[in-house]
Amino acid sequence: MRTIHRLEPHGTEKMKDFRSLKFLDRMRPVFEAFGVEYPVMRKIIRIKLVMDGRRVPTVIGSGRSEEEGSSSYRSSLLAYGLIGLFIGLMMIVPMPLFLQMNIVLGMLLFMIMTTMISDFSSVLLDLKDKSILLTRPVNLRTLNAAKLVHIVIYLLSITAAMSGVSLVAGLIRHGVWFFLLFLFELILICGFVILFTSILYFIILHFFSGEKLKDIINYFQIALSVFMTVGYQLIGRLFDFKDLHFTPLWWNFLLPSAWFAAPFSLLVDHDFNIYYFLLTAAGIVISVAAIILYLKVAAPVFEKNLQKLNNSAERGHAMKKHSLQQTVSNVICRSRLERVFFTFSARMLKNERKLKLRLYPNITFAMIFPFIFLLNFLSGGRSFAQALAEIKGGDYFLFLYLSAMLLAPMIVMLGMSENYKGSWIYRVMPIGSPGEILKGAAKAFIYKYIFPVFFFAGLIFTAIYGVEIIPDIILIFLNTLILMLLISGFSKKELPFCKDFQYTQNGSNLGLMILSMALSGAFAGVHFMLLRFFSPGIYLFIALSIGLILILWHTAFKVTWREIAGNA
Template sequence: MKEFKVLKFLDKFKVLFEKFGVDYEIMRKILQMKLVMDGRRIPTIMNKSNKNKEKEEENSFFKSLGLYAFFGLIIVVLIIPKTNLIFQMSCVFGILMFMIMTTLISDFSSVLLDIRDKNIIFSKPVNNKTINAAKFIHVFIYMFSLTIAFSGLALVVSLIRHGFIFFILFLFELILMDLFIIVLTAFLYLGILKFFDGEKLKDVINYIQIALSIVVSIGYQLIGRLFNIIDINIVFTPKWWQYFIIPMWFAAPFSCILENSRNTYYIIFSILAIAVPVIAILIYIKLVSSFERNLQKLNVNSGKTDKRKKKLFYKLSNVFCSNKQEQIFFRFTYYMIKNEREFKLKVYPSLGLAFIFPFLFIFMERGEGKGFSEWLSYMASTKYYLNIYFCALLLPTVVMMMKYSGKYKGAWIYKVMPIKEAASIFKGTLKAAIIKLIVPIYLFQSLIFIIIFGIKIVPDLVLVFINMMFFTIICFKSMRKSLPFSASFQSTQQSEGFIIIPLMILLAALAGIHYKCTFTNLGVYIYMAVMFIVDIFLWKKSFNISWKKVEKSYTV
């Protein structure tokens, strides 16, 4: 079996593990086997490009670290200046925590939630401490490797630019941060498993992707607003709620130690940076047996379905679909979107961004007033409601991803079904995607915008939706015509990514014309009537696709 360098490094701490009651030799064997098995798992970041399976014994994760290192260049840019360490390092740890936690949830949840140990290893004379230690070290190996890939170059630059003390402090806090993220994620899963079954947890892992997308979008703005830039000097204004901004915990020790700051807030932040991870680890050790017991719920599926939602979607299919075949694919697409976890993992983070972007840009604009009522009065006099076009940023991703599935091998069913024409397939699929993914977000955003800007913007909101339907058809016509859910995610065509650039230009043009029309009487209504007619024409003509054209890109 392959010998890993990281295991040789762990050998130096053999005595320490044995003092805690861990059978080190068995733990080492378990880790070695896990690392070999991980060679078959392809990280999310490499899904699109890694098609070579000739060297299965090589761990794909370690081969992906070079790509992670490239993304870490932005951290180097933040490390170089010698301006305000609390500001610089807050940004550094904010980026690192988001990237690492996102990767942990997307790529390593299966490692943290592994229950095969119960079925295989527990039948052998191996104690709980040894198995739990092997699992924790297994995750930490990947987490620390990932962290070093992201921040390794930044560590070298920090040593040259800021000195040895900065370097040691940075490295020490990276270790604390990794431990804190692992334990925090474990607590999150434990809380979910305490009250729900394993099926719910699998869904929550997808929903966390959306939440993280929203949090990072807000977080970057929030971290920036913690500081005021006055005459090129960065000024920190302490507030009580900043105790909940975790990146500032890890940034504060740099200011206390290297800048000799005695700010009370900085001192408390520094204490939290050390105390919270240590306390979290101690609590995790106490609760690890409970966590392992609850993991058995991953094998439990309540199987409950919401019959009211099912009936509603049946009614919607009858209303929006013109024939039985179209209704069938409308319902089929709904169930695939609802139940296909790999599809949700790819698409749902974009939902989060599409949801938050329109609000993010209007709330960044403070206006001339200082209070909330003055801000509302100011916003009502502007045309910032057109930011709702940012919701349409989701459409190219949705249309592009409708052809992919983790269960693509089941696409043989298309060849045996008595399908007369391809139009009904694509119409039903596209309509279901719009109603399931786009319409709920747009309706909620429209309601909030009406509250902010007033009832006068209703015609504009109707026009935006009509333009979004036009944009959807253009996205569909611009991309390959593969049958829904018939291709593997690993076969994603890189060339389709470049189509998004002209599509974004088109969306900007639609919004620009809308903006110009708001300055003329009846301009919005004339634009609305024209685009409505164009939409009807395109929806009738764009789906006349020959089977030969579809079959060229058909893969099973």
């Protein structure tokens, strides 16, 4: 036991004890009955809870510094509480109880599941505990119990934060029985999430490498970041809450939220429709089947498959000699050094998971924001043909300047990297001017992110308006490059991938975003005036933009080693 005590972080004994551990102390006989060494398990969980406070959850972003980490967990619970406030508002909307609980439980299930995968996968998939603690007098049963209890504490915390308002609103509106049933189902949902996540990871690890699993977790983190920002934009446009009624459909049996919502109709509304009995039965049968599948099939080999996470497998295949990327670099890069750093930057942008977590949400916003505003035309009882006719009657492709506003400031993120300590390589390489490095990285950024966004959005707007708007799309793309070059010129000179993420200057980034908003608005205004009063002027605007790009390209990257020596 003394050995375990030495494993605790310095000063831990003086810390205020966690309430969850005080509650856990009352269940000590239960754990000891299953052969768990409770004092050891308690110390392990305590250390894990301390480390939770230093981890920055996806929901509050990844721009926090290490100094802010100690309060990040409480900040995340506050953020989840704000989400729960919006979910709880659904409880006061007059609608059938089954439909209401389907929506509420569906949102809670989605948020809990996504948060579990995005922020707590490092705990579920952690292998360091075994390599460190099993060499000490700690048995495997105690370590697994500590791991499970830690996950349950985390899930119950975020579930309570997100469902608290809904529970109170339900208690006031539907009474105590509703409250107790809702509380019981929230506990079941937590178990369902842990079970489903474990089975999902088992399937992925069985067929794919550990690297593929890490990529999938990263995509879930990105999806959570995107949902947090654009979800409120879509909800009001996708649902019309007037004259709500519910019609049972066969595909409701595929929704876990329907399984958990059906008992409310039976026990609270006393609606004994056979449909609700079948849904409740489906939830019980599927949940029991999942538990059996996990215990009999997944669990025995899950830990063995986790060893794949330690495999240093190759990320993808080697690039072919005449790949598209190499062809593009040969066309757009003037010097051999520029081509080298174009390829280097493109690979870093592909492989850096933490950088992608920063970049991909903005890229997704840039893709969908121009079209979110078009959803307004589908409301008010309009048919799709009527909405399309109204859209064609306006210059709504100018919403692409919203994409420009979001994409241009992202160029400053090229300075961040998880592997920033390797930036010493810039100093030892025989490079005369750092401008070649910056040019190669900027072109890789345009190739990987800016061009695909405009190609995707341009195809959709061309399908709506016809090929006559292609010059307008080209002009908006060129103006985006101008914005990017201006922001690059005004921002601090940094070599690509040379700084840790904790040094992000939020004040500076805010200034660059304001600059991007002002300039993109000015470009959009000029573009709109030309469309209204002098449409041939678009071609003159294109020529001027090309000329300005050529000038800015030579000035924005005209940098000496002395200017960036402190950053490399």
